[in-house]
Amino acid sequence: MSFLINLVIGLIFGIGLVISGLANPEKVQNFLDITGNWDPSLALVMGTAVVTTFIGFRVVFARKKPVCAVNFDVPANRKPDRSLVIGAILFGIGWGLGGICPGPAITTVGLAATGTLIFVPAMIAGMLIARKVKAS
Template sequence: MSILINLLTGLLFGIGLVISGMSDPAKVLNFLDLFGSWDPSLAFVMGGAVIVAFIGYRFVLKREHPLFDTQFHLPTNQDIDRSLIIGAAVFGVGWGLGGFCPGPAFVALGLAHTGTLAFVPAMLVGMSVARWATMR
């Protein structure tokens, strides 16, 4: 049952990315181009997502446990350390250069966007290197 729920959740997320335009790197890059052909529409997408998540978390966390698990698995670490800063910077630079972040990149790969054929393998290599470096 868990696999089906995960599949449906991922499908819903992917459909949302396509409808909102987040899977189109040109739209993302235009959002980041503040002094050129700036497109503010993704700010509304992100704002809408924050509002839905804010309301959803308050609604869901009133329950004793999730529907399909015995407990909630919420992050507890609140430290802002070197790894977090470096990771955020690498993520931001990659997003700015490629127009993709991991979720939309996989969705765009399924839509056959040309840039994903280079971006997704490079992203997977980068994730593997980062995991290897943190385990050392």
């Protein structure tokens, strides 16, 4: 049952990414280009996501336990550490250069977008390298 719920949530998320334009690398790059051809429309998408998340967290954590799990899995460490900062920097650089972040990249693989077909394997390789580096 939880697989179906996760599948439906993932499909809704993917459809939202496509409709909002977050799955379009050119639109994302134009949003990030504040000194050139700036497109502020994604600010509305991001603002809506922040408000939805803010409300959603309050609704979810008002429950005693999650609907599809035994308990909430909340990280104990709330302070930024070295790996978080480095990961955030690499994520930002990759997003800026590629014009797409991991969620939309996975979504657009199904659309067979040329840039995504290069980006996703590179992203997976980076994740595997990071896992090996962290383990050593």
